[in-house]
Amino acid sequence: KQEVTQIPAALSVPEGENLVLNCSFTDSAIYNLQWFRQDPGKGLTSLLLIQSSQREQTSGRLNASLDKSSGRSTLYIAASQPGDSATYLCAVSNTGNQFYFGTGTSLTVIP
Amino acid sequence: SQTIHQWPATLVQPVGSPLSLECTVEGTSNPNLYWYRQAAGRGLQLLFYSVGIGQISSEVPQNLSASRPQDRQFILSSKKLLLSDSGFYLCAWSGGGGRRDIQYFGAGTRLSVL
Numbered sequence: 001k002q003e004v005t006q007i008p009a010a011l012s013v014p015e016g017e018n019l020v021l022n023c024s025f026t027d028s029a030i031y032n033l034q035w036f037r038q039d040p041g042k043g044l045t046s047l048l049l050i051q052s053s054q055r056e057q058t059s060g061r062l063n064a065s066l067d068k069s070s071g072r073s074t075l076y077i078a079a080s081q082p083g084d085s086a087t088y089l090c091a092v093s094n095t096g097n098q099f100y101f102g103t104g105t106s107l108t109v110i111p
Numbered sequence: 112s113q114t115i116h117q118w119p120a121t122l123v124q125p126v127g128s129p130l131s132l133e134c135t136v137e138g139t140s141n142p143n144l145y146w147y148r149q150a151a152g153r154g155l156q157l158l159f160y161s162v163g164i165g166q167i168s169s170e171v172p173q174n175l176s177a178s179r180p181q182d183r184q185f186i187l188s189s190k191k192l193l194l195s196d197s198g199f200y201l202c203a204w205s206g207g208g209g210r211r212d213i214q215y216f217g218a219g220t221r222l223s224v225l
Binding site for chain 1: 117143145147153154155156157160162170199201203211212213214215216217218219221
């Protein structure tokens with residue numbers, strides 16, 4: 001069964017810093033990988049989706065990379081802002097119908 | 112545009128009471144539907160998913176059940192709640208004529224079993 005791990009569990013950075021969140025998965029035969037943002041007590045908002053054939057996706061200050069062979073993905077956030085404070089979750093899909101989530105990284109950006 | 116509704120937003124129930132959480136999707140047809148649970152400090156655990164009316168797949172053995180009586184309606188139920196059923200429950204959908212590999216989530220239901 002696919003297992004997804006996210007490191008670190010929590011991260012606190014001063015405003016303006018660039019940062020990297022990590023996600024690893026045990027089964028490299030994935031269909032896609034998705035990064036989500038979750039604000040406290042709220043649902044999940046999709047940030048970026050990387051297909052298994054892709055190596056990276058970019059949206060604004062966010063850049064997600066995928067190394068399927070090593071079972072790793074990173075989410076790079078440039079010039080962090082206090083509004084970026086949230087929990088970031090990665091999820092992998094093996095078939096396109098089922099998704100397996102990591103435990104998340106709780107990010108705090110200090111003004 | 113597509114929207115997903117989940118209710119109630121919060122729920123406090125005594126141990127042994129029944130449960131019914133409802134999720135509906137608008138603006139799409141034949142979506143994949145999902146129920147997840149998020150326990151405090153833990154990741155999302157997939158509980159059930161459905162690829163069509165009456166088709167339910169369960170990921171883990173548990174005290175809960177799911178049903179899909181209509182194309183865009185997904186219900187999570189229990190006959191007798193346990194303390195361990197407390198958590199944040201999220202409904203999600205994908206597909207419906209679009210991409211089935213992108214999920215969209217509801218706002219969640221916070222369930223406290225006392």
